[in-house]
Amino acid sequence: MCLTVLSVTGALTSGxxxxxxxxxxxxxSEPSIESAQKQCACDASAARLAGADEANALKPGxxxxxxxxxxxxxxxxxxxxxGSNATREVPIRNIGPDPVTVTDxxxxxxxxxxxxxxxxxxxxxxxxxxxxxxxxxxxDRDGTHRATLRLEQATGSLATADLTGTGVTPDIEVxxxxxxxxxxTDQTVAETFTLTNNGTAPLTVDALRIVGPDRAAFEPAASGxxxxxxxxxxxxxxxxxxxxxxxxFATMHILSDDPEQPQRNLWLTNTPTVARVSPSxxxxxxxxxxxxxxxxxxxxxxxxxISWPATRDDTVAIDALSxxxxxxxxxxxxxxxxxxxxxxxxxxxxxxxxxxxxFVSMDSTIANEDLRDVTITFRVRQDQLAGxxxxxxxxxxxxxxGQWVELPTTLVDESRTHYFFETESxxxxxxxxxxxxxxxxxxxxxxxxxxxxxxxxxxxxxxVTNVGGADGTYTVRLIRNNTVVDQRELSIAATGSRQxxxxxxxxxxxxYELYVNNHLVSNITVHGSGMR
Numbered sequence: 001m002c003l004t005v006l007s008v009t010g011a012l013t014s015g016x017x018x019x020x021x022x023x024x025x026x027x028x029s030e031p032s033i034e035s036a037q038k039q040c041a042c043d044a045s046a047a048r049l050a051g052a053d054e055a056n057a058l059k060p061g062x063x064x065x066x067x068x069x070x071x072x073x074x075x076x077x078x079x080x081x082x083g084s085n086a087t088r089e090v091p092i093r094n095i096g097p098d099p100v101t102v103t104d105x106x107x108x109x110x111x112x113x114x115x116x117x118x119x120x121x122x123x124x125x126x127x128x129x130x131x132x133x134x135x136x137x138x139x140d141r142d143g144t145h146r147a148t149l150r151l152e153q154a155t156g157s158l159a160t161a162d163l164t165g166t167g168v169t170p171d172i173e174v175x176x177x178x179x180x181x182x183x184x185t186d187q188t189v190a191e192t193f194t195l196t197n198n199g200t201a202p203l204t205v206d207a208l209r210i211v212g213p214d215r216a217a218f219e220p221a222a223s224g225x226x227x228x229x230x231x232x233x234x235x236x237x238x239x240x241x242x243x244x245x246x247x248x249f250a251t252m253h254i255l256s257d258d259p260e261q262p263q264r265n266l267w268l269t270n271t272p273t274v275a276r277v278s279p280s281x282x283x284x285x286x287x288x289x290x291x292x293x294x295x296x297x298x299x300x301x302x303x304x305x306i307s308w309p310a311t312r313d314d315t316v317a318i319d320a321l322s323x324x325x326x327x328x329x330x331x332x333x334x335x336x337x338x339x340x341x342x343x344x345x346x347x348x349x350x351x352x353x354x355x356x357x358x359f360v361s362m363d364s365t366i367a368n369e370d371l372r373d374v375t376i377t378f379r380v381r382q383d384q385l386a387g388x389x390x391x392x393x394x395x396x397x398x399x400x401x402g403q404w405v406e407l408p409t410t411l412v413d414e415s416r417t418h419y420f421f422e423t424e425s426x427x428x429x430x431x432x433x434x435x436x437x438x439x440x441x442x443x444x445x446x447x448x449x450x451x452x453x454x455x456x457x458x459x460x461x462x463x464v465t466n467v468g469g470a471d472g473t474y475t476v477r478l479i480r481n482n483t484v485v486d487q488r489e490l491s492i493a494a495t496g497s498r499q500x501x502x503x504x505x506x507x508x509x510x511x512y513e514l515y516v517n518n519h520l521v522s523n524i525t526v527h528g529s530g531m532r
Contacts, residue, residue, distance in 0.1 A: 075149070077137040077165030081201045083259045085138040086165065087118075090149075092133065094125040101125065102151050102158060105133045109147035114139050115163050117149070139167025142200060170230075171199030172258040178267040178274050181240035181248075188241045190221075193266065195236060195254070197228040204257045208236065210268065212250035212303040213322060217242050218268045220252065240270065247271045247300035255309070262309045271297050279308045285340070287311050289318070291333040298328040301373060306335060315339070315381050316358035316433045319420065322375040323428075331366035333428065345430055346402050352469030352494070354395065354434040357384055361430045368427030376425050379418040384435060391419045393436040393470040398429045407431075438472020440492070441465050445516040451525045457505035458524065462516050464499075466492040478502035479515040 080086040094100050101124040107115045118134045125131050139145055145165050151158040173196040182189045197203035207224045221237040228234050242248060252266040267275050272295040279289050289306045296302065303322045311317045318335050325331075338359050341348060348356045357380065364371075380394050391411045397404040413420040425431075444463040452458060462476050471493045478486040486502040506512065506526040514521040 075163050079166045079168050082167045082169040087136050090133040091130045093130040099124045104152040111145035112147045114145040115147045137165040168201035169199045170201050170203035174264050181270045183270040190239045192237045196233040203228045206255045209253045211305045214248040215250045217248045251305040286338045289335045296328050318378050320377040323371050324373040326370045333364045336361045353437045353439040357433045362428035364428045374425045396423045397432045436469030438470045439468030440474040442519050445521045460502045465497040
């Protein structure tokens with residue numbers, strides 16, 4: 001018996017898969033089903049694929065098989081951008097007289113990690129039917145990746161095929177770190193910078209975004225998206241306009257699909273001041289962002305945007321700092337965000353029950369005494385708020401004299417995933433971000449009588465105080481012998497109190513325990529009618 005399987009894959013060149021049980025077949029001269037059927041001769045002689053050498057021959061009596069994608073026997077996935085993937089489906093058609101089963105499909109070789117089989121279990125293939133093995137190529141670096149696809153059957157190896165693909169990446173270059181504009185009024189001046197793609201794949205510039213309090217004074221001529229081919233460049237013009245003389249500062253975020261540098265910053269100003277901001281040591285539990293300010297102008301408010309793509313999905317992230325230095329010159333700022341408290345800081349235990357979310361430490365070579373008008377813009381991921389919690393419950397704290405002190409915080413914006421807040425700070429300090437919680441306390445739960453006659457009812461007067469820092473809703477339940485018999489839902493503002501009355505009737509004599517939630521109110525004695 002002789003089994004021949006033909007494999008053809010989309011853009012790949014066609015080839016054949018040969019398998020033999022008791023005998024080997026002669027390879028067809030053309031890689032087609034019809035010719036393979038005609039050329040299948042069952043004898044004990046060695047067989048080989050057209051264009052293959054002696055090492056590829058099928059041995060008599062073996063169950064060996066070969067996959068050939070043309071003479072090179074290679075599945076080439078072509079050029080694929082690093083960070084993306086390319087998919088090929090390998091159809092396996094059984095044109096022999098007996099069923100054949102591929103029990104497993106695996107990837108081997110030094111670059112095996114770049115290739116993935118997404119359906120590694122192929123059912124029995126009946127004569128004349130086709131199954132597919134899907135392989136995904138996901139390069140993690142530039143250059144050629146090579147591996148081997150191995151198909152197995154119950155008795156051993158069925159077939160192999162070489163896999164190859166080339167990883168390519170865009171590589172952005174910005175020819176300068178700042179654009180300095182003439183300090184003019186009532187007219188528009190322009191400066192130009194150049195973007196170059198030094199990579200091996202097309203570079204897509206998704207957006208040119210200007211951020212900062214003075215962003216309205218600057219406008220790019222093109223905001224994106226646009227594409228730059230490998231080895232090509234593009235000039236971008238930025239216009240500056242102001243109606244009255246002032247020191248203006250902004251940052252342009254150049255957002256692209258460069259996997260190593262998805263964001264590049266360009267400093268925009270009409271002063272000599274230059275700021276460079278870069279992230280470093282971005283880990284799961286902490287983030288460091290460093291900023292260096294050169295030729296700082298004294299008494300001129302400056303803004304540093306320090307958000308980066310790698311930090312934008314963080315639970316908490318600092319977006320921007322604004323400050324006015326009393327002295328000029330050069331200084332450094334480091335911003336570190338951690339999920340856990342910094343060593344040496346006092347325990348974060350606010351009296352209102354606020355729960356910690358993240359901690360931020362700011363270190364600078366300029367003293368806080370030389371800074372004023374410090375404003376911090378930060379974001380908190382929306383999924384950190386649940387139930388009755390609202391954006392107004394987010395607060396920023398700094399520790400002073402061994403205690404955490406709440407800073408005035410204002411909600412200024414929101415996105416699909418985050419809330420954005422702004423707060424004024426006495427300096428570049430250590431901070432804790434917290435979410436205030438509602439915390440309820442039953443102050444009173446009283447009944448007017450403890451003995452009644454059957455058929456009568458009693459009222460329980462309940463007073464509840466919200467001792468937490470957030471508004472909330474609390475359900476008061478009257479419980480008799482482990483059964484809820486009455487309840488009220490109370491909405492109570494932070495530090496506020498509310499009173500309600502719960503009622504219960506008693507039809508049968510006996511002694512009953514009454515609770516309000518987990519608070520014992522009293523034992524109620526119920527007498528027979530008229531027996532009190």
